[in-house]
Amino acid sequence: MIFVACVTNFEGVTVIATESLSKRFPRVTALDRLSVDVGPGVTGLVGANGAGKSTLIKILLGLSPASEGRAEVLGLDVASKGAAIRERVGYMPEHDCLPPDVSATEFVVHMARMSGLPPTAARERTADTLRHVGLYEERYRPIGGYSTGMKQRVKLAQALVHDPQLVFLDEPTNGLDPVGRDEMLGLIRRIHTDFGISVLVTSHLLGELERTCDHVVVVDGGKLLRSSSTTDFTQTTTTLAIEVTDTDAHPDGTRAVREALRARGVEVLDANSALPGAGHVLLLTAQGEETYDVVRDAVAELGLGLVRMEQRRHHISEVFTDSDAENDQQRKEAVGHGS
């Protein structure tokens, strides 16, 4: 965490900075003294539904005043420079936002002009951007006939068409099938690596952001839970799933491995059941690279076949419910570093 903060400061570039940012509605506190610095690159904003992600984006776009605290986007204050920010930033909403009776080209050209691009530039940029997000011949057909994946691409295109310095993507993988999800994540990665645009992407799935983002910010109940580079995250939170064969010597291979691992000091999580075929799958927390070796050795020694050893993507709630005491500790640390 400290390392990341140093890198950001060293480069002297902060794309988004908030300082004890709070947003209170009559009945709920959507953001509670959130202080976080975000550098260039792809940053994931993770939180359960209602954690305050969308509220944060609204404030950062200068559309909703904060109750307390301040925030800067690209060095511009959100309270006074909203219009200037919105000229340099792109926004892809979570919900559907496309009229069905116009073509993608027409729609994106219109949105480019609404961002201030002259007519000719708007048309050129639209053609380019739609190609980059992977829409070809179908872009002349009415949007109503598009698949969910194509619609998401159009939504992404309208956020990128004016070549912003930063884009806010609100739950871009929502409603996509696994293939579409992977394609979208790859596209998001390219937005930074190929297009040079910084990205703030929200999701309630930590697993998918780990693979895509350089940095992940976790919010819960409007508070900052964690802010760290993704490598930190994977090191501490990877869950391994293991499945082994049974042999004559060990009729119940799973139990044998569990005991062997316990003997080596690797705690196996209670493989309870919520998973299909859970009886044959062992879940354990990988503390680092060495855990993989320990598992391999234990299984080999027992003479069992290792059917599967894979990283499980975990739902964000696991990070929250892991251990409350530990989280409280982390939260304090994170807040301390952010401010």
Place this chain on the structure above:
Amino acid sequence: MAVEHPVTAPAGDQTRIHNIGYRSYDGPRLGRAYARRSLYSQSLRGAYGLGRSVKSKVLPMLLFVVMCVPAAIMVAVAVATKAKELPVDYTRYAIIMQAVISLYVASQAPQSVSRDLRFKTVPLYFSRPIETADYVRAKLAAMASALFVLTAAPLLVLYVGALLAKLDFADQTKGFGQGLVSVALLSLLFAGIGLVIASVTPRRGFGIAAVIAVLTISYGAVSTLQAIAEAQDSAGSIPWIGLFSPVTLIDGVQSAFLGASSAFPGGVGPSDGQGVVYVLVVLGLIGTAHALLIRRYRKVGL
């Protein structure tokens, strides 16, 4: 970045296909005023179905034709019979054709604003440089302009026809001018009322029904009350009753100040003093519509 392409490449080289990577945009960004103008022109074109599907062009174009055909027939008759004046005053034309105008407002106001609400396109606008007031003004101006095109076009037909029929030039020009002022007021008023009603509901059907209801029921109620007042010899209340429907409001303003003959029962329009009240009410209604729309879109936001 079409880099590997020398500027002086031979013509044959043009056929080579390059994988063009991402190009950043360094050109001008024209900002809020330009965005507002773009929204205006897009909405105005949309009000006649331009840039939209063929299906959505049918109704507005049909209503436009229906508005113009009677004018063309009148002109033809006037020319053929060598009449001394046009069968209908410029200012009366819109009042006679009010059903068509109402139908147009009812069909196009919801398509202008309800669509953005229904398909949740509004947040995309407000995540860009324009603000609530820009959006509202662009939509209002576009609707009013569309209505002005609808109502002024037949007047133009009449005017051109009148000149072809060699009617008195000064007389006709004055009438034409008064007619234009009248339909401009009418366009603003109808656009304001139509958009306020349409912006309340994301459902287009409701919007259409509500606009028709407000425009026709108010006119029906007002003319009935005026007729009753006439029958009961309380003609003095007729102009005051006329304040309560958009069509009679315009009728009142133009018969007080634009030399129009009133369509009120008894043919007596409001006096000059009452006419001032009419003008104030019309301007007040347009202002209120603007304020209500801004309030409405403040709430919609993202």
